[in-house]
Amino acid sequence: MKSFIYLCISMIIFSLVLSGCGTGENKQESEEKSEDKKIQVYATIFPLKDFTEKIGGKHVEVKSVYPANVDAHSYEPTLKELKSMADADMFIYNGAGFEGFSDKVSEMLKSEDVTVVKATEGMDLGHENEAAHSEEEHGHEEEAHSEEQHHDHGDTDPHVWIDPVLSIELAHTIKDALVKEDPAHKETYEENYKKVEAELKKVDQEFAKIVNESKQKHVLVSHAAYGYWEERYGIKQIAIAGLSPTQEPSQKQLKEIIEQSKKHDVKYILFEQNVSSTVADIIQTEIGAKPLSLHNLESVTKEDINNKEDYFSIMRKNIQAIKTALSGK
Template sequence: MPLRRILAATAAVLLLGATGACGEKASGVTDGRLDVVTAFYPLQFLAERIGGPAVHVTQLTKPGAEPHDVELNPRQVGRISDAGLVVYLAGFQPAVDEAVAQEAKDRAFDAGSAVELLAAGEHEHEPGEEEHAEARGGTDPHVWLDPVRYATIAGRLAERLGQADPAHATAYTERATALRTELTALDAAYAAGLKTCARREIVTSHTAFHYLTDRYGLTEVGITGVSPEAEPSPRRLAEVAERARAAGATTIFFETLVSPKVAETIAREVGARTAVLDPLEGVSEPGADYFSVMRANLTALTAALGCPS
């Protein structure tokens, strides 16, 4: 073969190899940032606040969607497979659990492993609810509604990010410490605001506030259990209405991502009003974040429970 043809062929092979290398993305990295895939909003919030400019964060649950029963498409499973770190809560979203087990078991952080989880609140099980409660042996997944536990998770996440990306470990720790300071202030505001109230029992459409009520000495009566889409039986509706009357409830709470109809039914029955108490499984309002929603929840609680301002 003529020398010039050999040289031309060799140059073509080298050019092809260089082009392919330029088009490849290092596993777990986007634009030099650690790829972090989060299961739903409270975990996205932590990853963004702690990761800062060193991470590229995506969320598996679409904004405005109810996260309990999220289903993953192939592209989302691919993101989990390619991620530098996956942040999830085992037992809360079965589809995410399965994808993590298959694609990212050694690159995953289970937020529930960082703290002691509470048992699911007492309520009447409606069809379809048991699967959520039993996924973690009957524990309640809504741990982010307790600022103290949430701060502990933040610290552990910073450690896990540092293991995945040692070059930025110190920055992750510093941002987690700053976030803990904010969460400590939020906890203090809740403790002060809910310390002395005319009533200490809240009626909610969805048993999602066990961590909050446990932290601040309140009692929650949920119309449904941990699954917000379950339909309560007539017997359960009657039981909740009776308890609401006995407690002198002035407000029946509903949440943002599900229909308020059941709460409105109870409210009409007992002569109460309805108001939003957001479980923060996602945010839908522009500009809203964890802290703004938690402050709005505190305002709603103090008004409903007759707490001094």
Template sequence: MNIRSTPRVLAAASSALLALGAVTACSSDEVAGADPQRVDVVAAFYPLEFVSERVGGDAVTVVNLAKPGAEPHDLELNPGQVGQVSEAELVVYLKGFQPAVDEAVEQNGGERVFDVTTVQPLLDAAAGGHDHDHGHEGEDGHEEEKAEPAGKTDGAKDPHVWLDPTRLATIADKLAERLGTADPDRAADYTARAKALRTELEKLDAEFTQGLKTCQRREIVVSHTAFGYLTERYQLEQIGISGLSPENEPSPQRLAEVTEEAREHKATTIFFETLVSPKVAETIAREVGAKTAVLDPIEGLSADNTGGDYFSVMRSNLETLRTALGCS
């Protein structure tokens, strides 16, 4: 009897283990619908996770599709993540930034999506160039004729909208409206949290405005042109080694142009990013006698990142810029 019952015992034990494994997977994967008391939000990458957490508070569960420390442009979704997109009550994403997310949203998002590109028009992208006066230097103080920007890309838009704190505040306001639609009973709470976040972001904006007001230089040489919103907001100028995509290798001609411009503007620092190889930046720095430093576009953080959050990294960026530009 014991021998005959053994297969049944083994089958029961196997079923129990499979069930336990499924429970464990659910708890670690944070699948949508895990907490019926909260609104399930899927955020496409860190800045959107940050703003969703801050506006949603304890009324939401937020899942970030991008892994901490990974380049979000290159995100590929596994079947579980596609399932999260299809099951979420709200998907917060930036159309055109991550093709895999765009595809999942198109196939499974329906009306449950919040595309932050609809909040305000995006800036035109720059592909490694900048508006720069290449005419003859005048000594009479008159404004010189400017050449066409070297790196304008027809039709392409810059997605890095979160690097302007005032734009991120407006995104938070609109996100509060969307969460209020999904969860009317707590609409006032979402609005209040968005207002509090706006206050913090406006304070950060004031710090940047004051901190970058008086500087010896206003041009920043960056590994790729991710900083258009920051430079426009604070009257700086970015000189991109490569264009909008960090994967694009700059041509020898572009490297020569950037080296020349870095010398012309007496750049003391060539900036690279945490998720991009510093080799090209280091090469140009050696050529012009400059050093290198990290200017973080804040794409690959996570809510539990020990390296800081949006505010701390932005303030670190500010101090790095002040040092590089000789700001008083």
């Protein structure tokens, strides 16, 4: 709540600053594009930044809204960052309730002539967790149901990028936005998009193969970011925190998580790159699980940046981690 008030105050100062110094005018001048002027883009979650760079190639310059390692669910841009975003040409965000700041900021940016792109626009979101669970957990309906309530809160799951097939739709929306912004390079954007699409299809096949070859289907993860893998690949996530890492489990839920993990003979616990959780440490000790790393791609670490990781390299590491987690050894 405190941070929300802070954001509101930032917004007010932000609009005062902008109206005071006539940034709008300067911007129009600079928008008369010379042939090699790059489209300046701000993107939120890492996959959107990566896809935009891959599709836009040399015609775009993409900056991340999120600094390295942050909890992307709760991060809010500073006043300085908001000003830089207002000077950009395009703002790309996930939507579906992921970025808490996006609705207010989007309106503000639109009034500054920034093209605002909601990557999940028009996507059919939400998955049938409930159906999958009741099938699997018949005889334990009550148990499964209370777990469900904790993890879903009736909200839409915003973690669509975790599914390579849904990521094709995200990439497609980005491609369309770039073509609209800069029709002169339509052909390049279309070509680059095709490459991204082909690679995403490959990752999907690699993922499906790993899961199909495994008897074990349950994975224990630090927050419920993997619901779309349940639907796509039949993986069952036992999540410690809810859709957002700040939704920590109650005592009762903690007990259920431990029971579920034991029942399904879970041997590994998957820690995420930007989530630290004492509860997860407690559960690890309680069930004697071995630790593995899983990357939710929400924000990247400094190491990822240094190693020039991209969506595909990170997803392939995730597939290997899942392979180990499902090995049951």
